[in-house]
Amino acid sequence: MTAALEAEITVRRGPFTLDVALSVAAGQLVALLGPNGAGKSTLLNALSGLVTPDRARVQLFGRMLDAAPSRDSVLGGRTVRVAPEHRRIGLLSQDPLLFPHLTALENVAFGQRVQGIDTAAARRDALDWLDAVGLADFSGRKPAALSGGQQQRVAIARALAARPDLLLLDEPLAALDVQTAAQTRRMLVERLRSSGTTTILVTHDVLDAITVAGRCAILSEGRIVDDGPNETVLGHPRTAFIADLAGMNLLTGRFAAGGVAVADGWRVHGRVEGLGPADGATVSATFSPSAVRMRRAEMGGYARPGGADARQAETGADATHAAAEACVATIAALEPAGGGIRLRLERPHLTLITPHSRVVELDLRIGDRVAFDIDASDVTIRSAG
Amino acid sequence: MTGRVPRLLYIPAMIGLAVMVLPIVALLVRVDWAQVPKALTSAQAISALTLSLQTAAIATALCFIVGVPLALVIARSSRRLAGALRAVTSLPLVLPPLVGGIALLYLLGRTGLLGASLAAFGIQIPFTTAAVVIAQSFVALPFLVISVEGALRTAGTRYEAVAATLGASRWTTFRRVTLPLVAPGLIAGTVLCFARALGEFGATALFAGNAEGVTRTMPLAIYTAFNGAGVSQDAAIALSVLLIAVAILILLLVRSWRTDVPR
Numbered sequence: 346m347t348a349a350l351e352a353e354i355t356v357r358r359g360p361f362t363l364d365v366a367l368s369v370a371a372g373q374l375v376a377l378l379g380p381n382g383a384g385k386s387t388l389l390n391a392l393s394g395l396v397t398p399d400r401a402r403v404q405l406f407g408r409m410l411d412a413a414p415s416r417d418s419v420l421g422g423r424t425v426r427v428a429p430e431h432r433r434i435g436l437l438s439q440d441p442l443l444f445p446h447l448t449a450l451e452n453v454a455f456g457q458r459v460q461g462i463d464t465a466a467a468r469r470d471a472l473d474w475l476d477a478v479g480l481a482d483f484s485g486r487k488p489a490a491l492s493g494g495q496q497q498r499v500a501i502a503r504a505l506a507a508r509p510d511l512l513l514l515d516e517p518l519a520a521l522d523v524q525t526a527a528q529t530r531r532m533l534v535e536r537l538r539s540s541g542t543t544t545i546l547v548t549h550d551v552l553d554a555i556t557v558a559g560r561c562a563i564l565s566e567g568r569i570v571d572d573g574p575n576e577t578v579l580g581h582p583r584t585a586f587i588a589d590l591a592g593m594n595l596l597t598g599r600f601a602a603g604g605v606a607v608a609d610g611w612r613v614h615g616r617v618e619g620l621g622p623a624d625g626a627t628v629s630a631t632f633s634p635s636a637v638r639m640r641r642a643e644m645g646g647y648a649r650p651g652g653a654d655a656r657q658a659e660t661g662a663d664a665t666h667a668a669a670e671a672c673v674a675t676i677a678a679l680e681p682a683g684g685g686i687r688l689r690l691e692r693p694h695l696t697l698i699t700p701h702s703r704v705v706e707l708d709l710r711i712g713d714r715v716a717f718d719i720d721a722s723d724v725t726i727r728s729a730g
Numbered sequence: 731m732t733g734r735v736p737r738l739l740y741i742p743a744m745i746g747l748a749v750m751v752l753p754i755v756a757l758l759v760r761v762d763w764a765q766v767p768k769a770l771t772s773a774q775a776i777s778a779l780t781l782s783l784q785t786a787a788i789a790t791a792l793c794f795i796v797g798v799p800l801a802l803v804i805a806r807s808s809r810r811l812a813g814a815l816r817a818v819t820s821l822p823l824v825l826p827p828l829v830g831g832i833a834l835l836y837l838l839g840r841t842g843l844l845g846a847s848l849a850a851f852g853i854q855i856p857f858t859t860a861a862v863v864i865a866q867s868f869v870a871l872p873f874l875v876i877s878v879e880g881a882l883r884t885a886g887t888r889y890e891a892v893a894a895t896l897g898a899s900r901w902t903t904f905r906r907v908t909l910p911l912v913a914p915g916l917i918a919g920t921v922l923c924f925a926r927a928l929g930e931f932g933a934t935a936l937f938a939g940n941a942e943g944v945t946r947t948m949p950l951a952i953y954t955a956f957n958g959a960g961v962s963q964d965a966a967i968a969l970s971v972l973l974i975a976v977a978i979l980i981l982l983l984v985r986s987w988r989t990d991v992p993r
Contacts, residue, residue, distance in 0.1 A: 430898055430903075434895060435895055435896070436892070440888070442888055442889055444892075445911070446913070447910075456896035459899070460897045504895075504896075507896045509895075
């Protein structure tokens with residue numbers, strides 16, 4: 346695959362700096378994930394030319410869209426800034442922003458009309474696109490007469506009908522209810538695949554990344570901290586943010602005696618992936634929230650070899666007690682989760698999922714202390730960094 | 731749900747309403763309806779009405795041509811610049827029209843700032859029909875600019891950004907997205923501008939004078955008739971009724987066009 350997009354962008358906004366280098370292959374779908382304020386929307390706006398970057402070098406299918414002479418460049422070079430309307434980069438946000446004075450059909454035909462394609466051809470093509478998103482019967486409706494989901498589908502058709510070289514989707518499904526989002530997601534994947542549109546999808550929802558894109562880039566504090574195939578980035582989370590996003594627990598520490606010595610003074614055992622790391626190497630342990638068992642701290646801690654255990658206690662008599670002390674955490678939040686309730690624990694920071702009945706049975710509240718245990722067979726240990 | 735209003739407030743509210751409505755009622759009561767057709771078909775009345783409609787229409791067109799771009803510039807300026815421009819734009823609104831008339835004389839009069847140069851080319855503006863149009867534009871322009879600028883600011887730039895990412899140039903976006911989006915504000919502003927131009931008196935009287943057929947618009951004809959120099963008070967009242975009718979018609983038009991206003 347050839348690179349469709351080659352972008353290096355720096356945008357400074359007060360104390361915040363976005364500094365990103367990104368390369369996307371032709372026809373590739375990249376999911377861009379990151380916490381709020383990571384700079385995702387700023388990156389999309391800079392790519393589409395709506396925000397002026399402080400420094401940028403953007404090439405799309407061989408066309409230079411942005412080039413700023415670098416200060417240390419001997420040759421200097423000239424500054425290029427292609428206007429948004431000439432970049433052939435489409436942008437779709439969670440707000441469909443259909444032109445309220447135009448019908449669905451006229452909205453979809455807009456891109457081709459302003460690009461000089463004659464009215465009849467543009468309208469025929471627009472009708473095909475409306476058909477492709479399942480809204481051919483609604484072509485004559487004004488946006489106000491369409492539901493939120495229908496509006497977003499028209500907006501998707503409008504963005505694709507303009508034949509962008511690169512499509513930027515900024516949380517396109519975030520404003521839709523769960524059912525509509527699912528339908529729209531399916532439709533979006535089909536249309537993106539069949540049109541072969543090179544796409545960057547900004548999302549908060551890991552499901553979008555998994556179902557729509559094959560590649561994941563993680564943006565944090567203005568920088569891309571991880572980038573690669575979904576299974577690598579999400580399956581082997583490198584940061585707490587990604588782990589949280591992927592619904593996984595991630596603990597880092599030093600490798601010692603076949604386990605991860607986590608900073609708080611307890612050790613997690615698990616399957617070591619790849620070559621065994623040297624003692625003292627920085628490693629990470631990942632495990633699913635459903636692999637964590639828990640009970641109230643007053644009922645006594647878990648202390649079995651293979652599970653989370655205490656720092657080696659010197660005397661056998663104290664071992665059980667020490668383990669109980671070490672593997673206790675405080676409940677910070679209780680949230681609904683598929684198949685039960687998600688408990689967010691503090692000190693150490695862990696999430697676990699447990700059936701509703703268990704929460705009721707133990708009468709768990711925020712602030713309660715629970716003892717927990719993780720089966721070593723559910724834990725994967727890898728070299729970090 | 732309708733909000734609840736403290737009962738006590740109904741009293742000043744009704745007084746306020748009466749202040750606006752009672753004078754009109756008093757005027758309408760005083761009308762000798764038998765005399766109205768004759769008064770309105772008099773040569774002076776028709777001349778004044780024709781001149782008023784023509785000058786107000788030209789003034790409105792001029793205001794539209796310069797006012798819409800000005801509104802767009804203000805709406806898309808930085809906060810500070812927009813504030814300054816908005817203050818300047820509302821100057822004719824708060825200025826007594828008579829002062830506006832004097833100011834126009836000192837700009838375009840024979841010895842005025844620009845008038846002196848114009849006089850050198852043999853162009854004289856004061857006391858011509860052109861002066862009427864300029865005086866009307868001066869007082870009416872803020873109505874159009876403020877109305878359109880408000881609509882533009884409400885519409886925001888997000889639709890324009892979408893149009894750009896779909897490949898529309900700035901000019902195409904302005905024509906096919908921005909203008910249609912603010913159509914209600916555009917129509918309301920234009921109609922208000924026309925109404926203000928039609929009723930303009932003070933600046934016109936000072937800057938354009940009161941020559942029948944040249945600068946004597948409806949308001950000046952009413953003033954002249956009322957002072958007895960022209961026909962009679964009855965004629966003045968009949969002409970006033972006509973202006974009121976035009977004003978009400980304009981308001982109704984604005985209301986039926988502005989679909990965003992709850993009825």
